Amino acid sequence: LVEKFGIDPNNAFAFWDWVGGRYSVCSAVGVLPLSLQYGFSMVEKFLKGASSIDQHFQSTPFEKNIPVLLGLLSVWNVSFLGYPARAILPYSQALEKFAPHIQQVSMESNGKGVSI
Helix, strand or coil: CCCCCCCCHHHCCCCCCCCCCCCCCCCHHHHHHHHHHHCHHHHHHHHHHHHHHHHHHHHCCHHHCHHHHHHHHHHHHHHHCCCCCCCCCCCCHHHCCHHHHHHHHHHHHCCCCCCC
16 A cells, blocks of 8 residues: 555555554554654653653542543533534644644544534
């Protein structure tokens, strides 16, 4: 398929379809390009941050749990206030692709369901 897309197959990084987390930035597949771009020492800091929020989620009571509160705010805004969308406003040109990325992540997390 990469050849049909116009990429030399010798330049393709192959992995099996059974590899889990292929679309997760914290997976082996997600970390590889980040490591090549920024160096593993920077990616290691990123992964420690991800681990930190995972541990926060697992160990913090709901009333002080940031991921839980953000999820509840999202449900509140959609279900009770009738706001069907959220705004993600990049403050830098370097983040121009951040909003579309978050939209894709959200759709994948929610079963790719979309509606007006």
